[in-house]
Amino acid sequence: MSQASMNVSECAKRTVAAVRRAAGELTLRPRTGEIGRVLSSGDGIATIAGLPSARARELLRFAGGVRGIVFDLDEGEIGCVLLGDDTKVFAGDIVRCSGQVIRAPMGRGLIGRVVDPLGHPLDDGPPIVVERYDPIEREAPAILARAPVVRPLATGIKSIDATIPIGRGQRELIVGDRSTGKTSIAIDAIINQVGSGVLCFYVAIGQRAASVARFIEALRARGAMAHTVVIVAEADSPPGMQFIAPYAGCAMSEFFMEQGHDTLIVYDDLTKHAQTYREISLLLRRPPGREAYPGDIFFIHSRLLERATQYDEAHGGGSQTALPIVETQAQNISAYVPTNLISITDGQIYLSPELYQAGFLPAVDVGLSVSRVGGKTQIRAMKKLAQQMRLEYTQFIELEQFTKFGTTMDPETQVALERGRRIRELLKQAAHEPVALAEQVLLLHVGTSGLLRGVDAERVREFDAAFRAAAREGLAELLARIEAGEEVGEADAGAISDLAEKVKQRFGRSE
Numbered sequence: 001m002s003q004a005s006m007n008v009s010e011c012a013k014r015t016v017a018a019v020r021r022a023a024g025e026l027t028l029r030p031r032t033g034e035i036g037r038v039l040s041s042g043d044g045i046a047t048i049a050g051l052p053s054a055r056a057r058e059l060l061r062f063a064g065g066v067r068g069i070v071f072d073l074d075e076g077e078i079g080c081v082l083l084g085d086d087t088k089v090f091a092g093d094i095v096r097c098s099g100q101v102i103r104a105p106m107g108r109g110l111i112g113r114v115v116d117p118l119g120h121p122l123d124d125g126p127p128i129v130v131e132r133y134d135p136i137e138r139e140a141p142a143i144l145a146r147a148p149v150v151r152p153l154a155t156g157i158k159s160i161d162a163t164i165p166i167g168r169g170q171r172e173l174i175v176g177d178r179s180t181g182k183t184s185i186a187i188d189a190i191i192n193q194v195g196s197g198v199l200c201f202y203v204a205i206g207q208r209a210a211s212v213a214r215f216i217e218a219l220r221a222r223g224a225m226a227h228t229v230v231i232v233a234e235a236d237s238p239p240g241m242q243f244i245a246p247y248a249g250c251a252m253s254e255f256f257m258e259q260g261h262d263t264l265i266v267y268d269d270l271t272k273h274a275q276t277y278r279e280i281s282l283l284l285r286r287p288p289g290r291e292a293y294p295g296d297i298f299f300i301h302s303r304l305l306e307r308a309t310q311y312d313e314a315h316g317g318g319s320q321t322a323l324p325i326v327e328t329q330a331q332n333i334s335a336y337v338p339t340n341l342i343s344i345t346d347g348q349i350y351l352s353p354e355l356y357q358a359g360f361l362p363a364v365d366v367g368l369s370v371s372r373v374g375g376k377t378q379i380r381a382m383k384k385l386a387q388q389m390r391l392e393y394t395q396f397i398e399l400e401q402f403t404k405f406g407t408t409m410d411p412e413t414q415v416a417l418e419r420g421r422r423i424r425e426l427l428k429q430a431a432h433e434p435v436a437l438a439e440q441v442l443l444l445h446v447g448t449s450g451l452l453r454g455v456d457a458e459r460v461r462e463f464d465a466a467f468r469a470a471a472r473e474g475l476a477e478l479l480a481r482i483e484a485g486e487e488v489g490e491a492d493a494g495a496i497s498d499l500a501e502k503v504k505q506r507f508g509r510s511e
């Protein structure tokens, strides 16, 4: 053998060794040898023959460019949920495994943008700069990596921050019938994060494009898009996209949580998510369970909401607060999906259609709402006042019910009723106009110390706005101290009362 041929064979050997090494390092190898065929397609799903090594939740690629997720693995047939247009998938088309689970793009480039669950821009902005792609589904943070919920997440909504306070890392369900102001509460909470450093993720599932556009506009108008990502899978998008939307949004928020950021995620709403999942499952001929939902409906929501947490210091101290929304039919909170979600979350904000119709907005039913962990996070100045207010208010509601039957009232009852009515007016609030926590504390102080006497109930809201404006000017130093955690002292009480009197003079009557 010549010298030259020795070198060539040595070289070839080395190349082969290098290729082998590189191949050994590859973790995700598409199995190109395997080809599947589409048996049928339609209604957002496809059934496939072949691909014996396909795995559950694996991403499949169809000949026409559409992608899908393996949902059901039967012997000889795979049930797949499509993430694209099902009219582009035909029986007989070739399908290949990808060796990957579904991933979404991550990075700061998403902030301020409106995207679909796969991170494609839906606004007119430039392409998104992606830092990396992460699987949209993953295990929830370990218990040992979690810390207790101790910091407040202010929503800016008076009735919520006072009576159902939410903490960072908490999961609080927003539940109510159709059109009771559920989305508005979530949007207000996002708007209130302007300047708080909390990054917000709003996931719209199965909504009409027009209503999503309206809420995006509200966010934009108040400067809230600067810290928000909107993930949209609207009503006419493929069921697969609607199904993955909350998981994708959650992963995008986790990317920031892991870097130590505080995040807030809204799932609007999980009723539609559950219905989409039911539709997919029925089409894939899975056995229906209660209310025709598949047996694992609880699991698909719990594994999503378990991902919300407050990380401990060793893990960066970031947090994800989740506000899932669920719609009830005829106030039936004991239906299957709402009860599931109530049991998964740390409390619920219940919105009542009766209060909505009576013009009590936001229509939060304080009696039926709870916050299981948020109480500990409430700022000190607020806690005492809020307790007193809640007590007075619930007594008033009882009293009002009772006096409806036309009993003659003694003057004392009359005074209590008047006072309760004013407190109720004080809790009313327009949509998208959050109030700072410290200002809320002043209002609670005014409401519970009788300083509203002399203001007609109909004019309390006017008083509210005028008083807060005056306080921002005259009591700026006190507001800052409350914000820093101080309680309202005796000297402060005097200053508040003086200011309230001054503002009241503008409202005519005084007693």
Ligand SMILES: Nc1ncnc2c1ncn2[C@@H]1O[C@H](COP(=O)(O)OP(=O)(O)OP(=O)(O)O)[C@@H](O)[C@H]1O
Pocket: 176, 177, 178, 179, 180, 181, 182, 183, 184, 185, 327, 361, 362, 429, 430, 431, 432
């Ligand atoms: N605090 C408020 N003050 C005045 N109007 C409000 C308030 N909150 C909500 N609304 C109005 O009530 C209507 C319903 O609100 P929203 O869309 O938030 O309810 P929803 O429960 O999310 O409805 P859907 O069931 O359609 O999702 C909207 O027109 C909204 O502007």
Ligand SMILES: [Mg+2]
Pocket: 182, 183, 184, 268
């Ligand atoms: Mg809504």
